[in-house]
Amino acid sequence: MRIFALGFLLLWILASPVLATSPLDTPMTADELGCLQKMIFFNECSGKKEWLTTWNPDEAFPSFGIGHFIWYPAGTKGPYKELFPELLSFLEVQKEPIPPWITALPERVAPWPTREAFLADLPSERMTTLRDFLEKTQGFQAQFIILRVEGILPRMLATIPETERPAIELKFKEIADDPKGMFALIDYVNFKGEGILESERTKGQGWGLLQVLQEMRLPEKKEAALEEFVRAAKKVLENRTRNAPPDKDCSKRLRGWKARIKNYLKISC
Numbered sequence: 001m002r003i004f005a006l007g008f009l010l011l012w013i014l015a016s017p018v019l020a021t022s023p024l025d026t027p028m029t030a031d032e033l034g035c036l037q038k039m040i041f042f043n044e045c046s047g048k049k050e051w052l053t054t055w056n057p058d059e060a061f062p063s064f065g066i067g068h069f070i071w072y073p074a075g076t077k078g079p080y081k082e083l084f085p086e087l088l089s090f091l092e093v094q095k096e097p098i099p100p101w102i103t104a105l106p107e108r109v110a111p112w113p114t115r116e117a118f119l120a121d122l123p124s125e126r127m128t129t130l131r132d133f134l135e136k137t138q139g140f141q142a143q144f145i146i147l148r149v150e151g152i153l154p155r156m157l158a159t160i161p162e163t164e165r166p167a168i169e170l171k172f173k174e175i176a177d178d179p180k181g182m183f184a185l186i187d188y189v190n191f192k193g194e195g196i197l198e199s200e201r202t203k204g205q206g207w208g209l210l211q212v213l214q215e216m217r218l219p220e221k222k223e224a225a226l227e228e229f230v231r232a233a234k235k236v237l238e239n240r241t242r243n244a245p246p247d248k249d250c251s252k253r254l255r256g257w258k259a260r261i262k263n264y265l266k267i268s269c
Contacts, residue, residue, distance in 0.1 A: 036183065037142035039267065040190060041066040043260055052134040053127055055118045058248065062110055062118050065134045066141050067190050071110040079199035083148075084110075090144045091137055099133050101126045145190050152185075152194055156210045159196045164214075171213045174225035181226045184264040188212065188233065191260065202248075207240040226265060233261045 044066055045051035055062040061072050064084050071084035085108050088098055105111060112118040121127055134141075153172050157165045175181035188209050193200055195208020205211070215232035219225055241254045 033139060033142055033146075036146070036186065037066065037138050039183070040142060040145065040187060041138060043187060043191070043263075044068045049131055049135050052131050053122065055112075055115045057115070058250070059115075062112065062115075064130070066138050067145050069141075073110040073113055074107065079197070081193065081197065087141065087144050090147075091140055094140055096137055096140065099126070099129045101129070145186060149186050149189050152189060152209065156194060156196055156213075159210070167218070168210070168213050171216050171218060171225075174218070174222060175229050177222070178226050180264060180267050181229065183267055184226060184229060185209065187264070188261075192237075202240070202243040202245065205239055205243055207236050211236045230261050230264055234258050237261070 041047055045054075045068075052066070053062065053064055054068060060076055060078055061070050061080075063070050065087060067083070067087075069083040069087050070078070070080055072078060072082050088102065088108065092098060102108070112121060153169065156172075157168060160168065172185075175185055193208040195206045195210030195212070197206075197208075200206055200208060212229065212233045215235055216228050217232075219228045237254060237257045241251050244250050
């Protein structure tokens with residue numbers, strides 16, 4: 001089944017310009033890309049520059065940029081996909097100068113061994129330089145997020161039994177055919193991942209896009225697909241909170257997660 005092009009994404013939105021970058025040859029217009037960038041920045045960082053460099057108290061790694069891309073410290077391995085080094089490589093291809101202190105690292109791993117060391121370094125010149133760099137390249141970061149999503153359907157289908165694939169593909173298309181729904185797909189993948197990694201599961205249950213599509217019921221009316229996606233996403237996130245071990249308690253975040261998902265129904269720029 002042919003999935004509609006990303007070029008139809010957010011055509012209904014009053015867009016804002018991309019910050020300090022020129023768009024690459026993507027299927028999205030510069031205005032559409034600017035709107036996506038603005039909304040991801042708001043969702044992940046509340047639109048605040050200082051939150052472009054973050055290390056949450058219940059996590060073993062810092063995250064960076066509008067997508068809160070993970071960067072593991074040396075010797076640290078986690079269940080989530082590390083994306084900040086991939087973003088840096090993407091930006092190098094776009095001829096964006098990487099902060100010199102990063103290029104001088106012997107290995108491209110996060111230089112802070114602990115959250116305490118990270119927090120102590122926040123006022124430093126190198127962190128100020130990093131935040132300036134991340135603010136300047138927001139447009140390219142949005143393009144990097146889009147590139148992650150372009151091949152997601154085949155990747156998801158490859159991980160499930162053949163008998164389940166037609167239903168997942170149909171649900172994906174039902175969402176993707178709605179411009180608001182396409183934003184929801186892009187944002188949810190950036191927010192909670194694809195759902196195909198065994199490491200991103202607790203008690204055998206994942207919380208990524210695949211699990212949301214599996215939880216979805218096909219609505220009788222096509223225009224109700226996004227509402228059903230939102231319901232299913234909330235249920236999946238509730239399951240994640242319920243299944244989380246005590247040292248990974250995320251119950252305090254659930255309300256914010258649900259608010260973010262609900263906003264898929266009223267996207268605006």
